[in-house]
Structures are given as structure tokens and as C-alpha cells.
Amino acid sequence: MTRPAAANLEQDLAAAGFLLLGGFAPDDSVAVPLLSSGKAARSLLLIGSTGPSIWPHLTASPEYRSGQPDPLDRYTRRSLLELAEASGYEPVFPFEGPPYYPFQQWALKCGGFSQSPLGVLAHHTFGPWAGFRAAFLSAETFDGPKPETMDGPCPTCTDAPCLTICPVGAVTLHEGYRVADCRDHLATSRDLDCWSGCLARRACPFGQEHQQSQATAGFHMEIFVGLVAR
Ligand code: B12
Ligand code: SF4
Ligand code: SF4
Numbered sequence: 139m140t141r142p143a144a145a146n147l148e149q150d151l152a153a154a155g156f157l158l159l160g161g162f163a164p165d166d167s168v169a170v171p172l173l174s175s176g177k178a179a180r181s182l183l184l185i186g187s188t189g190p191s192i193w194p195h196l197t198a199s200p201e202y203r204s205g206q207p208d209p210l211d212r213y214t215r216r217s218l219l220e221l222a223e224a225s226g227y228e229p230v231f232p233f234e235g236p237p238y239y240p241f242q243q244w245a246l247k248c249g250g251f252s253q254s255p256l257g258v259l260a261h262h263t264f265g266p267w268a269g270f271r272a273a274f275l276s277a278e279t280f281d282g283p284k285p286e287t288m289d290g291p292c293p294t295c296t297d298a299p300c301l302t303i304c305p306v307g308a309v310t311l312h313e314g315y316r317v318a319d320c321r322d323h324l325a326t327s328r329d330l331d332c333w334s335g336c337l338a339r340r341a342c343p344f345g346q347e348h349q350q351s352q353a354t355a356g357f358h359m360e361i362f363v364g365l366v367a368r
Contacts, residue, residue, distance in 0.1 A: 147225055151185060154217045155195030156271055159186040159261075160248025161282030168247050169240060170275070173228055179275040183227070183282050184241075184248050185218060188267045189350030208233075210357075218272045227274035241270040252290025256300055256339055257315035262288040265345025266300075291344045299341040309338040321366045324359065333359055 148158050161183040164170040170179050192210075196202050201212040211233045222229040232241045242259055245251045251259040251268075260266045292298075300309055308319040324332055331337060335355030350358065 147183075147221075150221055150225075152191075154221065155192035156185050156187050156218065157191060158283060159184040159245065159268060159270070160250060160286060161280065162244075162247050162285075163280035168243050170244075170273075171230060171239065173275055173277055175277070177277045179228075179277060181274075181276040181278055181280040181282060182244060183274040184244055184270060185229075185272040185274060186268045186270050188264050188269070188345075188348035189354050190348065192269075192271075193351060193354045210361075214271045218274075222272070222274050225274075226278075227276050229272045229274055231272050232270050239273070241273070244273060245270060249286030250288055250290060252292035254290075254292045254300065254342075255298070255309050255311055255314055256336070256342075258339070260290050260292050260342060260344060262291055263345060264348045265291070265342045266339050267345050267348040267350065291342075295343075297343075299343065300338040303341045304338045305332075317366055321363060324363055335359075 151157055161181065164179050164182055170182055173179055195217075196210055196213050199209070199213045199217075201216065202209040206212070211231070214233075215231060218229050218231075230239055232239060245259050245268075246253075250263070251261050254260040254266055256266055258266045259268070261268045298311075301311055304320075306319050306323045308316045308323065310316065320332075320336075324330065333356060334352040335350055336359075340349060
């Protein structure tokens with residue numbers, strides 16, 4: 139099966155609410171699973187989404203309308219499996235696990251991202267709003283996007299507003315993101331602003347136009363609180 143030009147793949151991804159975040163030729167510096175044939179992958183493409191890009195596609199999908207759990211993961215699996223198969227890739231997903239695939243390490247290897255105090259990686263264009271939805275693997279020589287020339291924004295962000303705005307100080311420079319403090323605060327009231335999106339994440343000046351809407355943020359918060367419930 140031949141693979142489409144990267145431009146076609148990007149168009150097909152966009153039509154389903156996703157985007158190509160980067161890629162690399164796997165080497166010994168980062169673990170990448172073998173292909174189903176037992177061969178080593180020689181190409182990895184990182185597929186993601188931002189707040190506004192995926193929401194309309196997700197809410198129109200049968201997975202969302204069915205009211206069953208995990209609609210985002212089910213929509214992602216169906217649409218990206220189809221797209222990967224049609225273009226000669228084998229997909230792996232961030233929600234497969236535990237153990238989980240090291241998507242954040244793969245993103246750092248693609249370039250353009252930096253580790254943020256929020257726990258999530260921040261991107262020079264998408265800020266802290268890029269979610270990882272799949273990695274497309276192939277045994278063919280890497281012919282994906284050119285290496286990123288820009289770093290992620292955190293090392294040069296001297297103001298770091300994400301560190302000062304959290305009402306319970308759950309985002310810290312030295313300890314990173316304190317999940318339990320955040321969860322306990324959210325549990326105090328459903329009327330908190332945080333339920334419409336993490337204030338610290340929203341304070342990041344990078345990628346503001348890629349933020350989640352209140353509806354999207356609420357959807358993710360529900361899942362987050364469900365996962366970390368005591
Ligand atoms: C388990 C999990 C959680 C758990 C625990 C998170 C934790 N810190 O341990 C809980 C439920 C708390 C959680 C919460 C959230 N998560 Co979460 N989570 C995951 C999941 C499924 C697995 C993480 C893991 O254990 N990976 C396995 C290790 C081996 O992979 P890894 O890439 O090496 O990851 C580690 C390294 O990046 C390392 N690391 C940190 N700094 C650095 C720096 C360098 C240089 C290197 C090399 C490594 C490194 O720390 C990571 C965790 O151990 C990932 C998806 C995935 N497959 O990665 C999402 C993921 C990390 N989560 C994500 C998100 C967005 C969130 C939430 C914001 C969800 C929300 N409400 O919207 C919250 C808040 C997270 C926060 N602020 O930290 C995104 C992050 C996207 C990004 N841009 O980075 C991911 C990638 C999911 C996705 N589909 O995009 N999450
Ligand atoms: S506010 Fe600055 S330090 Fe915080 S996530 Fe954004 S770029 Fe990184
Ligand atoms: S959701 Fe609210 S409590 Fe949790 S880290 Fe963000 S700002 Fe802090």
C-alpha cells in the first residue's frame with residue numbers, strides 16, 4: 139500500500155478534527171513499539187488535536203451521541219484507525235495502557251515542545267493546548283515533517299503566569315503539578331471557575347486561540363476528576 143503525500147494526510151486529519159504535530163525517525167534514544175510484523179518502526183508521526191479543532195467533530199460523532207463512556211477515545215480510535223490503515227500506517231494510542239506509551243517523550247523528540255510546570259507540554263504555537271491522539275508507525279524510511287526549528291516556550295517565559303494564578307497553589311516550579319491539591323479544590327464546589335478550564339493553563343500567553351471552549355474544558359474536567367477520585 140502506498141502512503142499519501144504528507145499534505146494529503148494533513149488534509150484528511152484536519153477533516154476529522156486532528157493535526158500532524160511532528161514526527162521523527164526512531165533511534166535508541168526513545169522507546170517505540172515494534173510493528174505487528176515484528177519489524178522496527180522507522181517512522182513515527184505524532185497526531186494531535188487542539189481545543190477548537192476536534193470538538194465539533196466529536197460532538198457530531200455517534201460515539202458522543204451514544205452517551206456511552208469515553209467518547210473521545212472511541213471517536214479517536216475509529217477515525218484514526220481508518221485513516222492510518224488507508225495510508226499504510228499502524229496507529230498506537232495514548233489511552234492504551236497501563237503501561238502507557240511515552241507520548242510526551244515522543245513529543246519532545248519531535249521538537250517544538252517544552253516541559254511546563256503544568257505537567258502538560260507547552261508548544262510554541264499551540265501553547266499548553268495540544269493533546270496527543272495517536273502515533274502513526276511505519277517500517278518505511280521517515281519522510282515526515284522537517285525537524286522543528288523552534289523550541290517550546292517555557293524556558294524563556296520569565297513571567298510564567300501559570301505559576302501564580304492557581305487559587306490553591308497546585309502548580310509549582312519545583313514540584314510541578316500537585317494533582318491531589320487540584321482535585322480537592324475542584325471537589326469543593328461545582329461553581330468554581332476551574333470547572334470551565336484550569337485557570338493556570340488558561341493563563342499561558344502562548345496558543346490562546348487554541349484554548350478549549352468552556353464546554354470542552356468541562357468535558358475534560360469531568361473525566362479528570364473521575365480518574366483521580368479518591
Ligand atoms: C496517566 C495520565 C494522567 C494521570 C497521571 C498523570 C501523571 N503526571 O502521572 C492523571 C489522571 C492525573 C492525568 C491528568 C491529566 N492529564 Co494526563 N495522561 C496520562 C497518560 C494516560 C499516561 C502518562 C504516563 O504515565 N505515561 C507513561 C510514560 C512512560 O510516558 P512519558 O511520555 O515518558 O511521560 C512522562 C514523561 O513525559 C515525563 N517527563 C516529564 N517531564 C519530562 C521532561 C523530559 C525532558 C523527559 C524526557 C520526560 C519528562 O513525565 C511523564 C509522566 O510520567 C498520558 C497519555 C500518555 N500515553 O502519555 C496522559 C497525558 C500526559 N495527559 C494529558 C493531559 C492533557 C492531562 C490533563 C490536563 C487532563 C485534563 N484535565 O484536560 C490532566 C492534568 C495533567 C497535569 N497537569 O499534569 C496529556 C498531555 C498533553 C501534553 N501537551 O503534554 C496526555 C499526553 C494525554 C493526551 N492524550 O494528550 N493524566
Ligand atoms: S505560562 Fe510560561 S511557563 Fe507556564 S506553560 Fe505557558 S509558557 Fe510555559
Ligand atoms: S484546575 Fe484550578 S485548582 Fe487545578 S491546577 Fe488549575 S487552577 Fe489550580
